[in-house]
Amino acid sequence: MLYQNTGSSPALQKSQLEDPLAHLPCGRISEYRRNEIIYNSEEPRHTLFLVVDGRVKVSRGTPEGQQVVIDIYQADEFFGEGAFLPGHSYSETAMALEPVKVMAWEISEIEDIVTRRPKLGIALLQLLVQRSMDFGSRIESFSTDTIPRRLARSLIRLSDRLGEQAEDGSTRMLPLTHEFLAQYVGTSREIITHHMNQFRRQGYLRYSRKGILLEKSAWGEWLKQNSAAA
């Protein structure tokens, strides 16, 4: 119940979805160094990207220079879908979080393939619906959750999406900085540090050399105890 709105798709559900990759020919491959910009809003863009290897951060910049993380994408995930809108002007930036390999297709090429293989259209539709339902869940969290609860739900979502099981049963997350978490949760780095320290003291997470370890089994209880109504 509590997890249903984090937007991660259970394995069962995933298996019923069409796979866009089954319908796409290989695209043009490019490589990027850590922290290199893949695209930003300075030039109009007509390309859809797929992560082949590594991780990519997509963020929005405000006119005042603040950054808001939209999401992180990893192998087999698409990004840059804004290019489907002719004349779009969203100030989005995609940056390599580590050495990254991506595949790229022109939107006109994708549209041609959809015409010949309509299942690709269905697959991309499902993917975009998933993404927009997921954004809906974040809007819900922003609207109703306290900052520690927003942080907790973000940690759970990010570890569901990008984490891996550690030997001791906990979940190892990407080595995400407090700065990153602040840009994802929508608060200051100082506030993130404060709550991460509290979570650590209370045993909900540990820091290791390789990243943050999350005690997943404990978080369901935390969310119940710290519900918006409590």
Add this chain to the structure above:
Amino acid sequence: MLYQNTGSSPALQKSQLEDPLAHLPCGRISEYRRNEIIYNSEEPRHTLFLVVDGRVKVSRGTPEGQQVVIDIYQADEFFGEGAFLPGHSYSETAMALEPVKVMAWEISEIEDIVTRRPKLGIALLQLLVQRSMDFGSRIESFSTDTIPRRLARSLIRLSDRLGEQAEDGSTRMLPLTHEFLAQYVGTSREIITHHMNQFRRQGYLRYSRKGILLEKSAWGEWLKQNSAAA
């Protein structure tokens, strides 16, 4: 510059987009009374809806009973796209804000038509990208804006989407309650009332018998003066 992130598509951009309605046969028509529920999360749903007449509010409920408004949809706009995901479980509710006429298609039917008319796939893709970029803008606003700025951007977005030009050059919005604005902006009704009164005293909006009148020309300046950095 300031308006580019509100998510409303300028007429020029709109004209370059594919129109899903050009590729769809008529669906089954139903009518709903004011405040009647069109769907909620209690039963699995396999239907995509189009508003034919009237306005529909789509919202999410939290386990604690709070409501978050996702958006309002009006004539020629689709809603219920979550049904594209097999086994989805988002707790979404669609309610008629006034007497409403909607058209409905089974998702399987839409998928069949996409197979025969792939342009429908492209059209729906563009629509979903637009929607998810728009959600991205709301996430950006939640992350970086103060409450009055979030309210200001919401009023501008909602009047761009759902308003009409009044005789004196101002924009007449739907008669939205403060309760609705609170569920859209993510704050309490009391705080909305406080800021709406301030906006009214400062001449940015007026209340009339038919709804809220927005002095659109003044808001660009307000946003500049009340930027996140200020």
